[in-house]
Amino acid sequence: MNETARERIIRAGAAIMHGQGYAATGLKEILDAAGAPKGSFYHYFPSKEAFALAVIEHYEGMLREIGQPALATEGLTCRERLALFVARYRESQAEGGFRRGCPIGNLVLEMAGQSEVLGRRLAVSLEGLTRFFTRLVEAGQASGEIEATLDPVEAAGFLAGAWQGALMRMKAARDDGPLATFEAFAARLLFGG
Structure with a gap:
C-alpha cells in the first residue's frame, strides 16, 4: 500500500520530533523531510x-x-x-x-x-x-x-x-x-x- 502525503508528513515529523522535541521541530523542517509542498501541512492539520x-x-x-x-x-x-x-x-x-x-x-x-x-x-x-x-x-x-x-x-x-x-x-x-x-x-x- 502506498503511503499518503499525510502519512509521510506524520512519519517524517515523528522522527524529527522524537530526536529534538516538539518545540524545536519546525513545520518547514517536517515538510522538507517529507518531501511535501509548503501548504500541505495545514491541509491535513489545523495546527x-x-x-x-x-x-x-x-x-x-x-x-x-x-x-x-x-x-x-x-x-x-x-x-x-x-x-x-x-x-x-x-x-x-x-x-x-x-x-x-x-x-x-x-x-x-x-x-x-x-x-x-x-x-x-x-x-x-x-x-x-x-x-x-x-x-x-x-x-x-x-x-x-x-x-x-x-x-x-x-x-x-x-x-x-x-x-x-x-x-x-x-x-x-x-x-x-x-x-x-x-x-x-x-x-x-x-x-x-
Missing part, C-alpha cells in the same frame, strides 16, 4: 497541536509493534516475555545510540504541562503501557509463575513508572544499563528472584 496528536498515534503504533510479540509469541514463559519486551526495546533504541528515549515519555516531559489537550492525550497513551504490563502480569498469574496475591493493575502501574524512569535514565546515560536494571528488578518483583 501543530493537531499534528502532535497524530504523531502520538503514530508513536503508539510503533510501540505496539515493539511490545506485541512479547504477549503474542506462543510457548514463552512470562519471564521470557518480559525479557523479549526489554530486548526488542533495547534493539530499537540502540539504532539511535540510546539517545532518543521513549517518544511518548519525551512528549510528556515537554508538553503535558503546556497543553491541556496534549496532556490528556498523553495520559491515555501512558495507560496503554500500563495495560501492557497488566496483561503480562495476568498471563504470569494464569501460568502460575506470578503469585496470585499480587494485584496486576497495581503491579503494572509500578512497572510502567519504573520503565519510563529507566528510559529517561537510558537517554541521559546514553547506554542500556538502566534497561538491564529494570529487567532484573522487575523479575524480582514478579517472580521472586
